[in-house]
Amino acid sequence: MHDAPLDEHDKPVQNVSVSLNGFGIRPHAGGRSGREAWHSIRRRHPRLAMLCAPYGAVLFTAAVIALT
Numbered sequence: 861m862h863d864a865p866l867d868e869h870d871k872p873v874q875n876v877s878v879s880l881n882g883f884g885i886r887p888h889a890g891g892r893s894g895r896e897a898w899h900s901i902r903r904r905h906p907r908l909a910m911l912c913a914p915y916g917a918v919l920f921t922a923a924v925i926a927l928t
Contacts, residue, residue: 876901878912884919885912 878901879886887897889904902909
């Protein structure tokens, strides 16, 4: 059986973290950050990605209220 080559996003990830702070949400996955990290996190840990959405909404709402 011949294995297909791994896509860049299918490579094994050793470390996954999501930092939540007052300035936003910063994902890190396998040395990648930003959109590439979100892609890996959503694929491997969908519940973690879904839990970050409400935090982002609250943070955005607080920023809008603070600016008005």
